[in-house]
Amino acid sequence: MDNQSRRSFLKKGLIAGSVMLAPGTLLNMTNAQSLSQKEKVRIGVVGPGSRGAHLIRLINSVREKENIEVVAICDIYEPSIKHALSLVPDAKVFRDYRSMLEMKDLHAIIVATPLHEHAKSTVDALNNGIHVFCEKAMALTLDDTYAMAEAHFRTGNILHIGHQRLFDPKFLKGMNRIHNGDLGIVTQIRAYWHRNNNWRRPVPADNPELERFINWRLYREYSLGLMTELASHHIQVANWAKKSLPVAVRGAGSISYWKDGREVEDNVALIYSYADGTQFIYDSMIQNKKYGLEVQVMGDKGTIELESNRLFKEEPPTPPKPAGIVQLIQNINEGVFGAVSIGSSSWDAELASTYTGDPVVANDTTDGTLEQLIAFADSVREGKPVPGLFEQGYYGSVWTLLGQEAIDTGKVITMPENLSLF
Ligand SMILES: NC(=O)c1ccc[n+]([C@@H]2O[C@H](COP(=O)([O-])OP(=O)(O)OC[C@H]3O[C@@H](n4cnc5c(N)ncnc54)[C@H](O)[C@@H]3O)[C@@H](O)[C@H]2O)c1
Secondary structure, eight states, rough: OHHHHHHHHHHHHHHHSSSSSOOSSOOOOOOOOOTTSOOEEEEEEOOSSSHHHEEEEEEHHHHHHTTTEEEEEEOOOOHHHHHHHOOEEEEEEOOOOHHHHHHHTTTEEEEEEEEEGGGHHHHHHTTTOOOOEEEOOOOHHHHHHHHHHHHHHHHOOEEEOOOGGGGHHHHHHHHOOOOHTTSSSSEEEEEEEBBOOOOOOOTTTGGGGGGGHHTTGSSSSOOOOOOOIIIIIHHHHHHHHHHSOOOEEEEEEEESSOOOOOOSSSEEEEEEEETOOOOEEEEEEBBBOTOOOEEEESSSSEEETTTTTTEESSOOOOOOOOOOHHHHHHHHHHHTTTTOSOOOOSSOOOOOHHHHHHHSSSSOOOOOOOHHHHHHHHEEETTTTTHHHHHHHHHHHHHHHHHHHHHOOOOOOOOOOOOOOO
16 A cells, blocks of 8 residues: 555544544644644654554654654653654753743654643643643543643644554454454454563662652552553444443452562453443453463454454354265265264264454554554544544543442442543
């Protein structure tokens, strides 16, 4: 695909799959300032740690072709600054994002700080006329999530949430197949994310007080662990597949294995219910990795496993019948002509089909992150968001936080009306 058709494919895919597009109370957007088509998109990265550095590398890989450049970085941790400068040596360095927002000709920032820091820099940037690409999940609290949405709609500046599956060709094509009815009626979605490690990062031996700063994912002051860091991706995908939002969530979670002082669960299980009766069953743990990660969308005519790029028809294609003599030999081997058994078992176990399905896309070469960054730069240049994209990120984050509330309270949780954008 050339650049132009890839872009229009992505946009169509997103529009077709967006949760809702009706205008509502917050939807009062004026288009932000656009740039000339030739102008370089100048980006600052707040929090160039592990993910931020990865995004910088991706931008560097298309810097000339897409005319985008990381011109500034902001961090409060010297090793992160040093590493980021090895990737973008000419970038201006800031230690407070507010000074970065004053930089002349800065068009956009990427927010890749720990979760509890997302909202402040995002809202301040939007209020300063700067577009934002903010990593998922949006925020640690529902209030912060809503404040980010409010700033986006009030200012008209772009807020792009880092859900790269929305730009991954196998998810886009898979969603087309789901929405075109190729799986029949979808009534169940299962997703899981399993790892087998303690999720800890090494803390410098001479600086043990950095534990909470470096391992922020493990503490409730900064993160909700498995829910915000992993589940948020698949919750967004389930809503996208259903083109609607859940009506309720129930869940349970525990620290069942890594009893090492962490405050977030290492084992969670939830059920999100949709109005049409669909159940989305999600679980995540970090003490067994056999099943890895997957999203299985199941209808009466087929199943898609989106992460592994496979589509399975409910009735596998039957192989052509072998010729007469071959069939006779097979029948003998299969015991078709054997004695009729007396007292055999009254049922056969319903084992999973061994049919391996078909690929959804022929070449599965990207996870969508680069495509999402390019789409963000296009949006900044045009001064227009990709339709439906923000809503995907917003409701993905809201239902992630509501899932955590279900785990914490043991209650069935519904979405408060004041969180609705429409
Ligand atoms: N989309 C994805 O698949 C994906 C993958 C990994 C991480 N993420 C997200 O990216 C974000 C960062 O994750 P990470 O693994 O890179 O974390 P990290 O800890 O490696 O990096 C965070 C960086 O932010 C810096 N930082 C902390 N407070 C700051 C502040 N006040 N101002 C400026 N910099 C500050 C830290 O020093 C560090 O360099 C998280 O929101 C995470 O959920 C997304």
